[in-house]
Amino acid sequence: MDREEQSETMPDRLGKLRPVFTALIGLVFSAALLMIGGRWNWIEGWTVSGIFIAYLVGTGLWIARHMPGLSSERVRAIARPGSLHEQVILIWVGAAHVALIVVAALDGGRYRWSRVPVGVEVVGFALLGIYILLNLWVMFSNPFLSAVARVQDDRGHRVVASGPYRVIRHPMYAAICLMGIAVPLALGSWWALIPGGLLILTFIYRTWQEDWFLIAGLPGYAEYAQQTRYRLLPGIW
16 A cells, blocks of 8 residues: 555544544543642533533544544544645634633632622533534534535535524534533633633634635535525524
């Protein structure tokens, strides 16, 4: 097998290990959140950590078993994002997630700068549940879900207009925006809404940029964009 063939098969091999990667991500996220939080009795931190570990492990196992092509695509996109723009977006989004975790842990856990009412924290957990359900709906509906903007000719890429895509064009990004609000509230941190807001602004830009890219490169997307008018918020934008 030459180097080019090895390069093509590597994402498939790594895709099979995706449940391991997602489990490690969940454990690292939880450990970082709780260690920075600095309180073993931080109920909100333990609860959010448990939710994300269960979510990441569960989805990783399901996708590897039932949608191996999607699993390989997600790995390929992160390993070889392509253009400099996509590389910058991936790094920026990763940094925003880290900032969200650090600020929420320092505020809601260690120093408790904020005074977030319990009722607001409950709303945060409810929004977190909606985020997970919407994310799952997107995964089950779109076999071409990727971490980068690219036309997947190698996988027979086509426009997906079913499930949540009947209502908005970028439901995965809508879910991430929701998470940017849900996690700070659930962890009891007003200050974490700042990196959460940066994450939301990033994906507002991302919807515009990806629409432009797909209209130019994916057959049928221009017609789909005319039929499904809203990008992130039904009836608003």
